[in-house]
Amino acid sequence: MDSIEQLLAGTYRDPDTGQPVQIGTRALVIQPSLARSEADLVGALGLGRRLAVVSDVNTHPVLGQRVERALGGRFSVSSVVLPDGVHPDDTTVAKVRAATATADALVAVGSGTINDLCKFGSAQDGKPYVVFATAPSMNGYTSFNAAITMHGHKMSLPAQVPLGAFFDLEVLAAAPPRLIRAGLGDSLCRATAQADWLLAHLLWGNPYRTLPFDLLKDDESPLFEQAAALMQGDKDAIGRLVRVLILAGLGTAIVGHSQPASQGEHLISHYIDMFAPASRPLIYHGEQVAVTTLSMARLQEAMLAQPPSVVPDSATEAEFRARYGDEIGASCWAEFSQKRLDAAKAEALQHTIATRWNDIADQVGKVMVPSARLHEVMAATGAGLTPEAIHLSREFYEQALLRCREIRNRYTFLDLAASSGALGPLIAKL
Numbered sequence: 001m002d003s004i005e006q007l008l009a010g011t012y013r014d015p016d017t018g019q020p021v022q023i024g025t026r027a028l029v030i031q032p033s034l035a036r037s038e039a040d041l042v043g044a045l046g047l048g049r050r051l052a053v054v055s056d057v058n059t060h061p062v063l064g065q066r067v068e069r070a071l072g073g074r075f076s077v078s079s080v081v082l083p084d085g086v087h088p089d090d091t092t093v094a095k096v097r098a099a100t101a102t103a104d105a106l107v108a109v110g111s112g113t114i115n116d117l118c119k120f121g122s123a124q125d126g127k128p129y130v131v132f133a134t135a136p137s138m139n140g141y142t143s144f145n146a147a148i149t150m151h152g153h154k155m156s157l158p159a160q161v162p163l164g165a166f167f168d169l170e171v172l173a174a175a176p177p178r179l180i181r182a183g184l185g186d187s188l189c190r191a192t193a194q195a196d197w198l199l200a201h202l203l204w205g206n207p208y209r210t211l212p213f214d215l216l217k218d219d220e221s222p223l224f225e226q227a228a229a230l231m232q233g234d235k236d237a238i239g240r241l242v243r244v245l246i247l248a249g250l251g252t253a254i255v256g257h258s259q260p261a262s263q264g265e266h267l268i269s270h271y272i273d274m275f276a277p278a279s280r281p282l283i284y285h286g287e288q289v290a291v292t293t294l295s296m297a298r299l300q301e302a303m304l305a306q307p308p309s310v311v312p313d314s315a316t317e318a319e320f321r322a323r324y325g326d327e328i329g330a331s332c333w334a335e336f337s338q339k340r341l342d343a344a345k346a347e348a349l350q351h352t353i354a355t356r357w358n359d360i361a362d363q364v365g366k367v368m369v370p371s372a373r374l375h376e377v378m379a380a381t382g383a384g385l386t387p388e389a390i391h392l393s394r395e396f397y398e399q400a401l402l403r404c405r406e407i408r409n410r411y412t413f414l415d416l417a418a419s420s421g422a423l424g425p426l427i428a429k430l
Contacts, residue, residue: 003215004028004243007250015214021254025142027130027164030242032235034168038070038132045163047128048104051075054096054118055109056082059134063171064109067132071107078103085282088116089149096121103127108162111135111179112147112285116159120146123160130164135175136183136241138285141165142249145258147285153331153407154270156258167242173233180230180238181381182286187223187244188378189265189289190216191369192296196263196412198367202360203352204411212251212260213367219244224373227380264299264405264412268292271404274328276392283390290378291390295401295430297371300413302429304365307357308420312346320406338409341419349419398427 006012012021055064060081071077080099086092096117100106106129108118115131122129146159194213201208223244229237251260269292321329378385387397405414417423
């Protein structure tokens, strides 16, 4: 029995504790085609009579109409079709909640934005939801958190897992190549996220779990070997990508937060989302994360090469407010101040580095994937892997590398590099 089947059956054992793991998702179905089985899949979950099917103008003709027709014979179905280019922000969440107010449950038909809106909105209203995927583009289908922009500050907020997540490989293989490439890009960051999370654990004693990475150990390398096949629509390769995306999402759901899949590379990406020029062309999350992951991998390699020497942080709340404005500045300061190095913390950190660095570097190094290998994997898909390829100037991207650690209380190699004075000199090489 593989890991997904074990998780659904409740027989997968946590490698950290030996205890069986329970998940909130009751159905995970990956099939060559799900045509004519949609009503049975949804009906088995007991969602209630009134269902709101939420899609957008792009996913509605791809799969939304089919799902609505299939469910219409058994349920009372309302169709909510969002316009092109909607964002997962507080305003759009409110609109989705209003449009689905009379439904017993939500049925998301889409990928990142649609899933996050339904996940977060349904959780706010205490309703269950399921999702039919339209692209293998991100690992959030089965995660607990949703990426929502609140008052201009992009945040990962507690939401809920879907009761069911359904993956039709025929639909997914026909997704735009950029979305398939984005899914691989979103999977690339396991190594950098694990290295950052483990670093925070070893330096500060922050909680850390091996379970999310144990789930992925049998699928990551084969997926990387199939990178080129993904772009040819190979269903076996698409199925492997779906497994990795599902398992990555489940890992975050089990631990109850996004840390296994979102560290320094996502801080850079979140900063870009918050402050990039509004005129910038559409870039998918995974396309962006592929680029930021490569930067983090290079930074991690450089920082592990020798023991750093740290000094206290000198930043102040006034500087944050001047830099970001009062509202976002205050929000960022509330996050950053929790990990800010004062003199006592800097002294304690330097003692840990002086006495344990070789062991720390050895442990972190073992979970990493060389940056050259990560580059090779994405290059096999034809991805652009520079800031310019994702429509960012080098100047803005370097600012994102320098400042992104300020937006969230998550300790990563970016913080270690900044405190040791290495981040600025290294930025041009990242």
